[in-house]
Amino acid sequence: MEVSTWKSGMKMDVNAPMCPSRGVLEHVTSRWGVLILIALRERSYRFSELRRHVGGVSEKMLAQTLQTLERDGIVHREAQPVIPPRVDYSLTELGEEAADQVLALARWTEKRTEAVLKNREKHDEARA
């Protein structure tokens, strides 16, 4: 598995990585990207609905993350020309594949969170 193409002496611009897959990976593993993918895997959501379902995300970050994922062809945006406006977000086929992977990771995390918490306690008291 190729992780990097960086060589010492090269100028490394992380936001325009020579390894473009790293950029894609960062989009789907981004803080809100992960939660959006998991939510949309169940069903499509409207903007505000999604904002409520994913707790703690600002309007700005939700819009921004959705735009990024739409540009990547992972999220599909369907705006209906009605008043008041109605916009539905859903996963593309590509997005469903991504969401499956992300969900597997999230499920593992949930299953193992208790173990991680125990480890933190042990580690902290060992240090004290």
Place this chain on the structure above:
Amino acid sequence: MEVSTWKSGMKMDVNAPMCPSRGVLEHVTSRWGVLILIALRERSYRFSELRRHVGGVSEKMLAQTLQTLERDGIVHREAQPVIPPRVDYSLTELGEEAADQVLALARWTEKRTEAVLKNREKHDEARA
């Protein structure tokens, strides 16, 4: 899948989330966490070796990320009392599980990066 326990009107502190699994998820999906897990899944690495293998990471961020993952019980740190110092990093059992999930996601990303790039082009020219 429970994504959030946030309710409107609650004070939401994202760094001490009511849903602790979100914190764990953010550690393993963090920018360098992902790449470290993938590297360590192959074999154990020494500090500088790991730094070279994961291109573009600063000493500070590498140390910081490793400490976080060690505290979570995902990475094992073994320091040998020799001169010059030698420290090896490897995955715990918990870490191997995590790395498997992350690797699956990374593999998917690599397989689909081309498709994403095409989508970006189409999306950008549609906007122009």
Place this chain on the structure above:
DNA sequence: CGGTATCCGCAACGATACTG
């Protein structure tokens, strides 16, 4: 070699106000 400590700039982020 394998870190820690310190400084600091800048992009990311959140809150708020506003618009179609």
Place this chain on the structure above:
DNA sequence: CAGTATCGTTGCGGATACCG
């Protein structure tokens, strides 16, 4: 309702220096 615009802050992350 579904965003954009603006602004203020924060904390991520790089650079550098130093230590055991």
